[in-house]
Amino acid sequence: MNVAIKKVPLYVIALILLVFTGYPFLYMISTSLKSRTQFFEKPYSLFSSFTLENFKSVFEMGLSRYFFNSILVSVIAVFAVMLIAALASYPLSRMKFKLNRVVFLLFIAGMMLPIHATLIPVFKLSQSMGLYDTVWALLGPYIAFSLPISIFILTQFMQEIPASLEEAAKIDGCNHFGIFWRVILPMLTPALMTVLIYNFIHLWNEFIFALVLISSPENMTLPLGLQDFKGEFSVNIPGLMAALTLASLPILVVYIFSQEKVVKGLAGGAVKE
Amino acid sequence: METQLKGVRTATPVAQTATRPKKKSLNKFITISLFLAPAIIVYILYVLYPIFTTLLYSFYKWDGVGAGEYVGLQNYINLLSDNVFWTSLTNNTWVILTSIFVQIPLGLIMALMLLAPIRGIRLFSGIYFFPFLISTVAVGLLWVLMLDPLNGIINQLVSLFGFENVEWLSQTHTAMFAVLLVIVWQFSPFYMILFKAAIVGIPEELYEAAEIDGASAFTKFFRITLPLLMPTIVSSSILAIVGSLKAFDIFYVMTGGGPNHSTELLGTYMFKQAFVNFNMGYASAIAFVMFFLAMIVTIIIQALDYYRKKKGAYV
Numbered sequence: 001m002n003v004a005i006k007k008v009p010l011y012v013i014a015l016i017l018l019v020f021t022g023y024p025f026l027y028m029i030s031t032s033l034k035s036r037t038q039f040f041e042k043p044y045s046l047f048s049s050f051t052l053e054n055f056k057s058v059f060e061m062g063l064s065r066y067f068f069n070s071i072l073v074s075v076i077a078v079f080a081v082m083l084i085a086a087l088a089s090y091p092l093s094r095m096k097f098k099l100n101r102v103v104f105l106l107f108i109a110g111m112m113l114p115i116h117a118t119l120i121p122v123f124k125l126s127q128s129m130g131l132y133d134t135v136w137a138l139l140g141p142y143i144a145f146s147l148p149i150s151i152f153i154l155t156q157f158m159q160e161i162p163a164s165l166e167e168a169a170k171i172d173g174c175n176h177f178g179i180f181w182r183v184i185l186p187m188l189t190p191a192l193m194t195v196l197i198y199n200f201i202h203l204w205n206e207f208i209f210a211l212v213l214i215s216s217p218e219n220m221t222l223p224l225g226l227q228d229f230k231g232e233f234s235v236n237i238p239g240l241m242a243a244l245t246l247a248s249l250p251i252l253v254v255y256i257f258s259q260e261k262v263v264k265g266l267a268g269g270a271v272k273e
Numbered sequence: 274m275e276t277q278l279k280g281v282r283t284a285t286p287v288a289q290t291a292t293r294p295k296k297k298s299l300n301k302f303i304t305i306s307l308f309l310a311p312a313i314i315v316y317i318l319y320v321l322y323p324i325f326t327t328l329l330y331s332f333y334k335w336d337g338v339g340a341g342e343y344v345g346l347q348n349y350i351n352l353l354s355d356n357v358f359w360t361s362l363t364n365n366t367w368v369i370l371t372s373i374f375v376q377i378p379l380g381l382i383m384a385l386m387l388l389a390p391i392r393g394i395r396l397f398s399g400i401y402f403f404p405f406l407i408s409t410v411a412v413g414l415l416w417v418l419m420l421d422p423l424n425g426i427i428n429q430l431v432s433l434f435g436f437e438n439v440e441w442l443s444q445t446h447t448a449m450f451a452v453l454l455v456i457v458w459q460f461s462p463f464y465m466i467l468f469k470a471a472i473v474g475i476p477e478e479l480y481e482a483a484e485i486d487g488a489s490a491f492t493k494f495f496r497i498t499l500p501l502l503m504p505t506i507v508s509s510s511i512l513a514i515v516g517s518l519k520a521f522d523i524f525y526v527m528t529g530g531g532p533n534h535s536t537e538l539l540g541t542y543m544f545k546q547a548f549v550n551f552n553m554g555y556a557s558a559i560a561f562v563m564f565f566l567a568m569i570v571t572i573i574i575q576a577l578d579y580y581r582k583k584k585g586a587y588v
Contacts, residue, residue: 010389014397017383021462022400027426028415039424088312091305103309110320112571114519116543117564120330120337120553121323144319147312176304205408207522212548223410227526230414237418244415248407255406259399266405267466 054242066225085150110148197265372513380464413526
């Protein structure tokens with residue numbers, strides 16, 4: 001009895017935090033299921049009868065195009081980063097050479113970098129390469145800015161793979177590329193998962209490069225497209241909430257099914273184990 | 274015949290030691306270069322070269338098309354007497370302070386709750402993390418609605434306490450507070466994860482020993498948990514400072530830096546100067562200041578870290 005009473009404050013704090021973090025999502029979803037008149041009559045109530053009309057209207061406004069662009073650019077960029085960062089991490093973590101430390105620090109310093117410091121030149125660069133206002137303009141900056149954290153995670157992991165495995169492969173006549181493909185890469189799977197999750201979520205949500213490098217609605221990614229929906233505010237709030245719900249859905253679904261992995265992935269670079 | 278063979282035999286190892294290492298080190302150089310090349314090329318093209326170019330642009334008066342006019346340090350001199358620049362810098366400082374003194378403690382409380390003996394906490398913890406997952410644009414738009422003077426739930430809440438409706442985002446003295454609230458909402462779960470990982474890593478025996486000594490939960494927290502979390506608090510603060518210097522998205526979406534620059538940040542101001550007013554040179558100067566500040570912070574932190582490790586205070 002005494003123990004149970006002691007726990008009451010704990011439950012109260014836990015519930016307050018639950019409402020604080022969870023209520024906005026409940027509000028977003030319930031509003032997205034209301035009709036416009038329902039919303040204006042009772043903006044705060046949970047829905048009584050629900051309609052999927054808003055989701056339909058959102059797709060009519062071009063949300064599927066934004067989805068397609070976001071998937072395209074984040075998937076390509078993430079897989080390119082995984083490969084390029086793994087390649088670079090191999091000599092940085094397992095070979096001795098003069099500039100090793102310097103090159104490593106140069107990459108890692110990128111984590112501290114404000115994107116703004118590269119914005120204007122990247123904008124000019126995409127224009128001169130003829131990529132401005134296409135989804136392809138995003139690939140270069142997305143890959144480049146994902147490299148620091150990815151190399152950081154992968155080198156940490158690679159350092160811990162015992163050298164004896166590599167020696168064995170060397171005796172079998174493997175060169176460095178052989179060792180990389182056959183010995184290191186297969187053992188790297190957990191770290192690569194972390195890199196994949198971390199970068200995918202960040203690139204899926206990336207906003208500022210998209211804002212600067214893309215102007216036509218048909219080339220916009222989701223965050224930029226959502227920002228464009230802001231105009232709907234005065235007209236169709238349930239529609240806007242439907243758009244937000246849909247845009248958040250893929251990541252929430254991935255999260256619900258592999259909570260541990262996502263949490264670990266997002267904490268990625270910051271948690272040293 | 275035999276002497277000749279002997280001569281050949283002895284000659285070859287000598288020749289080997291002379292040429293092989295050279296060839297070997299050349300091979301090694303080529304191998305390393307091939308592994309590093311893709312990453313270095315992309316990184317130079319999109320990170321290093323642009324930073325250098327930003328510095329270069331910052332010495333010009335330039336509208337983004339055609340040739341600029343070299344003005345030396347004029348952009349930086351103008352910056353020093355630009356009120357909006359100083360407002361932005363102050364606001365960035367507010368973001369840093371909020372991150373360190375609100376988000377990090379809240380993240381710690383959330384992490385402690387995750388490990389508290391409460392039923393259903395596994396489900397709770399899943400939801401606690403939600404805000405950090407969704408895009409900042411979505412967060413911004415959602416909260417613009419929540420803070421809406423007419424339909425927003427926040428005003429509904431405020432009116433329960435008998436206050437009048439507040440136009441949170443369109444008044445200069447409330448806008449910053451409102452956006453900071455949203456930042457706390459969005460990023461506290463991130464620190465929660467860092468703290469949870471650190472707390473789980475504290476050996477159970479320490480608590481058991483304290484238990485035997487009759488320590489209260491309070492004592493255990495302040496004598497065991499908190500000191501052992503110091504490294505995490507330090508690294509969280511680093512992330513908070515650097516992240517706050519870069520802040521942009523949420524402010525751009527919710528207020529665009531307004532009203533009347535009351536929520537202007539270096540990031541939003543740079544963006545406006547560059548892509549709204551097309552003062553590319555001036556914007557480059559702001560951008561370079563951002564880079565410079567981030568660099569200074571990093572160097573200071575690295576130096577502190579170095580001395581700390583030298584002293585061996587904690588790992």
